[in-house]
Structures are given as structure tokens and as C-alpha cells.
Amino acid sequence: MNLQLQLFVRILIIAVICIVSSAWYVLYQTNQQALNEAEATASRIEHQIRQQLLQMFQRYDFTQSFPDIGLWNKIDSVPGSCTQFLSRTQSRQRSLCNATQASNKDYPIWFGHFYTQFFNPGVEVKRSVNFNAIKYGTILVTLNVDIETARAWHNLQAALGVLVVTIMALCCLVFITINRMLKPAKDIVAGLEKMRAGDLAIRLPDFDIAEWKRTSHAINALVSTQQNIMAENKQLSIKIMNTQEEEHRYISRELHDEFGQCLAGINAVTTSASQSAKNSCPEIVEELNSIRHITGHMMSALRDLLTRLRPAELDELGLETSLKQLIKSWNQRSSGKTHYSLSLVGNMDELAETLAVHTYRIVQECLTNIAKHASAEHAEVNINIQEENALSLIIKDDGVADLSAFSSSNGLGLLGIHERVAALGGDLSLDTQINGGLVVTIILPMTQKAEA
Known part of the structure; x- marks a missing residue:
């Protein structure tokens, strides 16, 4: 009541x-x-x-x-x-x-x-x-x-x-008076509902009654403080993710330059020693071949790790080439069980480096979830740079739409995607298709272009 x-x-x-x-x-x-x-x-x-x-x-x-x-x-x-x-x-x-x-x-x-x-x-x-x-x-x-x-x-x-x-x-007369006196309460509740929905830009008006006026001022001050805190948290999240990406880039380079070169050297020395041992000491050729196989496996694992940390194509060739290479690698891994496709509309080179990196990470995490949980036959990645300076990212599949698969808290899954989208000031929505499968729709503003 x-x-x-x-x-x-x-x-x-x-x-x-x-x-x-x-x-x-x-x-x-x-x-x-x-x-x-x-x-x-x-x-x-x-x-x-x-x-x-x-x-x-x-x-x-x-x-x-x-x-x-x-x-x-x-x-x-x-x-x-x-x-x-x-x-x-x-x-x-x-x-x-x-x-x-x-x-x-x-x-x-x-x-x-x-x-x-x-x-x-x-x-x-x-x-x-x-x-x-x-x-x-x-x-x-x-x-x-x-x-x-x-x-x-x-x-x-x-x-x-x-x-x-x-x-x-x-x-x-009392009912009319009460209705008039309580009208500010309705406005306050409506404003609080909008604030709870995420519209922190709204402000309550000044009321004629002193008590309601003090209440509106207190709520407006609280919302302004909350808005500032959320803006600071968003900036901090972007800085943390950018710092994390820079750390990934540094580790990727160090692994490539140091560990990768060492493995390449071991592989070269092993190959040379195997050639020499065929004539002088054929009994150790088999052990040298084993070392070469182990080195090759380590180099393959290192390449996968480098791709996860920071794909070289992203820095050298840009987002479009990196996404195409990512789709190609997933098609090779699935061995025909799942067909991955990519559709790009617009010039991906217009994106700022920060937005490009986060777009790549979002696509990477969504494809990982599809491969682990969806059991899909087809997966589509559609990226469209809209005229209103917004990037539209739609990833859908025809597999099992299991939303619980996106509840992981280890940085992957829906939580990691949602944190990235929220930090970039975008919107994320999930929907299921009639014939099965999940549709992830993400809209990201391209304000990062001016910050590049």
C-alpha cells in the first residue's frame, strides 16, 4: 500500500x-x-x-x-x-x-x-x-x-x-492536498528508477517544499559523486587493461626474442649434429631426432602462447589481418567440426590501438567459449563500423545456448567481456536464436580514436 x-x-x-x-x-x-x-x-x-x-x-x-x-x-x-x-x-x-x-x-x-x-x-x-x-x-x-x-x-x-x-x-480537500504534497515523491522515485537503470546524468528538480528540496539536493549530490566514482573506475579499468596488454606485449617479445631464439638455435644445432652423426656416430642419431621433435613441440606451444599473449599480426599488420588469422587458426583446430566465418564492414585501420586490441580480445574470448561449450557447426563474427562513430560486433553460433558457460570469473567468459565493454563505455546484450545458439551483440563507441 x-x-x-x-x-x-x-x-x-x-x-x-x-x-x-x-x-x-x-x-x-x-x-x-x-x-x-x-x-x-x-x-x-x-x-x-x-x-x-x-x-x-x-x-x-x-x-x-x-x-x-x-x-x-x-x-x-x-x-x-x-x-x-x-x-x-x-x-x-x-x-x-x-x-x-x-x-x-x-x-x-x-x-x-x-x-x-x-x-x-x-x-x-x-x-x-x-x-x-x-x-x-x-x-x-x-x-x-x-x-x-x-x-x-x-x-x-x-x-x-x-x-x-x-x-x-x-x-x-485533504486528498487533493496530500496528492499535491506527495507529487515530488513520485518524481523522486521515477528519478531513482532511472538512476538504478544506469542513467546517472539525470538530476532531480528543485521542489517548493523544503523537505523535498533537501532530499533532491542530497540525492543529486550522491549521484554526482557516484558518477565521478564510476568515471574514475572506468578510466582505471582502461588503464589496467592497457597496462595488462602492454605487459603481455613485453612478455611476448621477451619470449619471442629470448626463448624463441634459444629454441631455434637448439633446433639448428640438433639438425647439424644429426647430419654429422650419420657418418661418425650413427647410434646417437635417434636421440638427436628426439631432441629435435621435443624442440619443435616446444616451439609450437610457444607460438600458441605468443598468440594468446599478443599476436604479432596485431602490432605489425593491424586488426583486420589479425582477425583473419585468428579465424583461420580456429578452422584449422576444429578439423571441420565447426566452421568459423568473418565479416568486416568498414576500415578497421580507423580504430585506435586500444579499441583494436580490446575488439580482438573480445572476439578471441567469444570464440573460445563457442569452442568449449556451444558444440556448434557454424560460428559467425560480424564487425561493422557504423556511420555514427560506433563499432558493432555481433558473434553468433548455432550450437547450445548455455548462458552458464559465460559465468566464469577467471577473466574469460561473460565477466571478462562485460568488464571490457563497460570500461570502453559500450553496451552488451545476449540473445538466443530460434533454431538454437547464442547471439552476442556489442556496441562500442569510437571515442578512443580521438585519444589515440
Whole structure:
């Protein structure tokens, strides 16, 4: 549940509590009003009876009717209530019910049960009538249950009508206000989603609300710092890979110049000694031939190692020739099991040395993965220098598309390729073909040309 909905639900709960509390207060006040009116009626009748007694004793006239209920009609009593005078003797019992408003039940039955259970609509108010220290009787005012319940229901309807309309209007205003106040949160979340997707160039705007404004400033500062760190890491990665390539070049040259020359010398001396031994000492010719075979094997292994470290064609003849030689060597190794093909569009000599070396390494690593894991019959390498100064590299095969083969962490596989592409500021995507096989698509910017 989002924050906006949570706030709205809580406001709605508070509104319901306010409505229930207000309804209870209205019913309580209605009941108290009826009780006060009954007590006021009883007080007025008591006062009227005392006045009648006073006149009777002052005039010594005890022939008139006591109490005179005709005088009670002049008193405003509670509608539907009954007033009784209970004397000490049965001869003076009097009773008057206000029949000006008929008793009706224009309220729901459930409300009648509820109001009767929690309140006392049929309350009875008693007042003793004393005069000259003599108690003449008791006044009893009884309220009509149906009329009081109906009055409570009408008061509740009127109060709740106004209250519900007010709360609904207030909820709408609060909802609009909350929606406006939380709009910056949506913008912040959208910006963070773009940042998580890799778009660190985006910046959050300045908001009118101080809290959101401080939040946007903090996020922008954090993203700027992260962007600088990633740029520094990218430069450091390029420097590390370039340093590694320079080290490979140095080791390759040293092995070629020192170890390779030594092996060539051993092979030459062995051949010369074998020729001489045929006449003077034929029994050692076989051992010399064994030494020559071992030397030849070592030279073959050295050539493979030099190719892995730094192919001589890459420095001497360029990327295009090196790639063609690489494809030729893989076709020779596969012995017809896998056919490798190469397609080049554009002038490969336009590429900077750094980009050319990394392009060669990426193709080399992808072909190695195809040979180890794909079991493919055909593998294609397509390189296209696009007009928008970008290099497109697509390597695909028709073998088994096993993405787990690219999870190696030893510098080869997807991790090594991804690190190279990320350091060069490119994009890498993997896809599978309908008829099987994997498609590796890499787009590299040619900004390295200006740095060459």
C-alpha cells in the first residue's frame, strides 16, 4: 500500500471515529434535553400547585378542585408526556396526558432498540409537593418513548447529514492536498528508477517544499559523486587493461626474442649434429631426432602462447589481418567440426590501438567459449563500423545456448567481456536464436580514436 493510500485510509478511519463520536454526542444531548424538559415541567407544575395552595389558605376557600388540572394546560410541557399528581389519598389523584402530538414510530426498528438499550427515553421525573411542612402528594412526569426516540432519530439525521457532507468535503480537500504534497515523491522515485537503470546524468528538480528540496539536493549530490566514482573506475579499468596488454606485449617479445631464439638455435644445432652423426656416430642419431621433435613441440606451444599473449599480426599488420588469422587458426583446430566465418564492414585501420586490441580480445574470448561449450557447426563474427562513430560486433553460433558457460570469473567468459565493454563505455546484450545458439551483440563507441 503506497503512502498516499495509507494516509487516506487513516484520515477515513479518523472521520468514521468522529462521526460515531458525534452521533453518540447528539443522542446523549437529545436524551439530556428531554430529561431537562421533563424536570422543568415538573418544577412548573409544582410551582403552580404551591401557588394554588397558597391562595386556598389565604382565602380560606377549600371548595375548589385541588389540584386544578385546567391550569396545567397553560404550562408548556414535553410533547406526548403524561403528568400525574399522586396524593396521599386516592380522592385527589389527577392525570393529564399531552395528546397534541400523537405517538408514532417514524424511526427504524433497529434504532429504537439501540436507543432504548443505551439511553432511557421513557424516563419518569418525580417531585414532592410540600406546603407548610405537610406533604400533599407527588408529581410524576412520564415521557413518551416513541416520541422521544423519533426526536432523537430526527436530530441524529440532521446532525449526521451536515457532518457527513463536511467530512466528505474535508476528505476531498485533504486528498487533493496530500496528492499535491506527495507529487515530488513520485518524481523522486521515477528519478531513482532511472538512476538504478544506469542513467546517472539525470538530476532531480528543485521542489517548493523544503523537505523535498533537501532530499533532491542530497540525492543529486550522491549521484554526482557516484558518477565521478564510476568515471574514475572506468578510466582505471582502461588503464589496467592497457597496462595488462602492454605487459603481455613485453612478455611476448621477451619470449619471442629470448626463448624463441634459444629454441631455434637448439633446433639448428640438433639438425647439424644429426647430419654429422650419420657418418661418425650413427647410434646417437635417434636421440638427436628426439631432441629435435621435443624442440619443435616446444616451439609450437610457444607460438600458441605468443598468440594468446599478443599476436604479432596485431602490432605489425593491424586488426583486420589479425582477425583473419585468428579465424583461420580456429578452422584449422576444429578439423571441420565447426566452421568459423568473418565479416568486416568498414576500415578497421580507423580504430585506435586500444579499441583494436580490446575488439580482438573480445572476439578471441567469444570464440573460445563457442569452442568449449556451444558444440556448434557454424560460428559467425560480424564487425561493422557504423556511420555514427560506433563499432558493432555481433558473434553468433548455432550450437547450445548455455548462458552458464559465460559465468566464469577467471577473466574469460561473460565477466571478462562485460568488464571490457563497460570500461570502453559500450553496451552488451545476449540473445538466443530460434533454431538454437547464442547471439552476442556489442556496441562500442569510437571515442578512443580521438585519444589515440
